Each structure stands twice: as structure tokens, then as C-alpha cells.
Amino acid sequence: MTEQSRSAGRIRGTGSRRRKPSRGRRVKRVALWGAAALVVVGGSGLGYAYYTLNGNLKGVDIDAALGTGRPADVDDGSEDILVLGSDSRSGANAAYGADEGSARADTAMIVHVNEGHTSASVVSVPRDTLVDRPACTSDTNGEEVGAAHQTMFNSAYQVGGPACAVKTVESMSGIRMDHYVEVDFTGFKKLVDELGGVDITTSQAIDDPDSHLSLKPGTHTLSGEQSLGLVRTRHSVGDGSDLGRIQLQQAFVKALMDQARSVGVFSNPKTLFGLADTATKAVTTDSELASVKKLTGFADGLKGLGSKNVDMITLPVEYDPQDPNRVLPQEKADRQVWAALKQDKPVPASATEQSAGDKGDAGKVVR
Secondary structure, three states, X not given: OOOOOOOXXXXXXXXXXXXXXXXXXXXXXXXXXXXXXXXXXXXXXXXHHHHHHHHHOEEEOHHHHHOOOOOOOOOOOOEEEEEEEEOOOXXXXXXXXXXXXXXXXXXXXXXXXXXXXXXXXXXXOOOOEEEEEOOEEOOOOOOEEOOEEEEEOOHHHHHHHHHHHHHHHHHHHOOOOOEEEEEEHHHHHHHHXXXXXXXXXXXXXXXXXXXXXXXXXXXXXXXXXXXXXXHHOOOOOOOOOHHHHHHHHHHHHHHHHHHHHHOOOXXXXXXXXXXXXXXXXXXXXXXXXXXXXXXXXXXHOOOOOOHHHEEEEEOOEEEEOOEXXXXXXXXXXXXXXXXXXXXXXXXXXXXXOOOHHHOOOHHHOEO
């Protein structure tokens, strides 16, 4: 199969008057990448809720698939998580294109949470980045997948599933991924709807027929469908490339974080259960996180993070002179990024100064 590229906040002010929380404000917290939402359960019916939610979770045993030969597991309190958005068109996702029997990583973020869990660095990897993909064992069917030179980053997930995606990231970065979280189109959409939508402000009109999103300049509360359209939009903002689309995704994630932190506490058990039910059906995680107890503890450790504590960058890249639809890693700058994460330090601004992903203005379209 020819590897082709696929199309794939507003911070609320605090006034002096207290208003009754809207439906979208009745959830306590959501994980920062818009995939691993809160799965804490309380109140009456705890046992029923626990077993129901536990049964929703899907886990992938990445450790078993990858075996040895991985980067060292550094136990310093920090955590590194690979978060993928899958572009699968199977099942309920068929509305977004023909099912070709496989999926790619439409969105990829490497999230490094610092030792004290007080800040995080998020590195978006452009799906069109040409990388050397290592040989791996598919976690979906156990087949051996050969190595490939200068192939698109998102092909790793297509040919070998989560395990091959994790191995590719570890090969690129030299950093062991502690966890894996994946969400598909339909799951993402349902999560946003369960939250009551996400508020954003656009500085210019967005009209992308491919993502089916049309917004006038101004403030909007996006539904799940509109939010999915926004994170898939590329043709009507910036230079129309995947790099501009990544900037939109990063702006949306920050808007989602700000709104999630502004919502109310556990005032409505029914609403809380509805969110948890949606969230646990929406995500696939590594097997270590695939239980309510473990996922709850994981989310609890991130509750102090807000968008102001999160630095979001795009892996330093440059356009491939042989193909403007592909990008190449800026090796020296990339080493700076990975070194900062390994040392549990912020990514230096100098690392992205010459990156094509840092030059666009698509990120200014949404806030």
C-alpha cells in the first residue's frame, strides 16, 4: 500500500457573581490530552459502577509485545506517555472515510510529566515525518514487522499497532514510554459531548470542506462533531499543512484543559457516571492502566496540571526538499528536545527556533 498523508481557549474569567454551573461545568477534571478522561466513581452503586467501568476498558500488553531491548525504565517520579489519536474508519468511524482495513496515528503526542507532577512538556510528532522505523512485533496479530528506512512516522501504528508505535517513539527519543493512551474519532467526539462542549474563540473564519467545519470569527461552544472537525482542519488555516493542523490541535487541548478545570465537583453522580462510562469506552490504554483503580490513580496524579503548567511544542522538523508533503527531523534540535525530557527539564526555546512547525500562525487562530 502506498503511504499517503490523510487529513488526519478561551480561559474563562472569574467574576464576582457565582453562577449555577452548566452541564459542561459539572465534571471535575479531564486528562490534558483530551483522551484519558476522569474515571473516578463515588456515591451509591459503587460496586456496580466499578465493574461496569472496568469492563469497558481495553488494554494492550505492550511490555509483552516489545520484550527487552527497550530504553531503561527510569524510576524518578516523572512519567512519559505516548498519546495517539487513531484515524480508523471501521465501525462507527465509517462516516469519516472508507475503511481500508487498517488505521494510522492521525495525532501523536509524547507527554512528559515532571517528577513532582507540577508541569508537563508535550511534544507533537507530525504524522508525515520521515523516520527509520525499527523492526517490531505486532501486538494485534503477533506477526513480525520488518524495519523500514525513511518511512512516514504514522505507518508504525498502521503496520504493527500500538506496540510498533511505542517502539518507534522509543527508538527516536531514547526514552521509555511508561504508558500508552489511544482514542479514536468517535470516542473523542463522545467525550467532548459528555463534557457539554468546549469553548474556543477564533480570530478568523474557518471553512474547511474536508473536515466539514465552518466557523465565523468569534466565540463558540464546539460540539463533539465540531471539535473533531477543528482538530482535523488544515486547509483553511496557516499554510494548509499538517504542521498548521498540529498548532490547532495544541490550542484546542489547552482550551479543553482550561474548561475542564473550571467545571464543578461531584454534585451529580448520574452525570459523573455518564462521563466515566463514556471515557472508559473511548480509550485504549497499556495493560498496566486498564483498570478503573489504576487509571483513577493515574488521573489523580495529574489533577494539579493546568494549561499554564503545560508547554506544547512540535518536534523540530523541516520540509523534505524532495517532497513538500513530507518533513524531516532536525536531528540536532531533536536531540535537545529528547535530552530535556530525559533530564526532566523544560524544552529550551532554542530547540524549536528554526523548526518549520514553529513558524506558522495557525495556532493564533484559536484561543
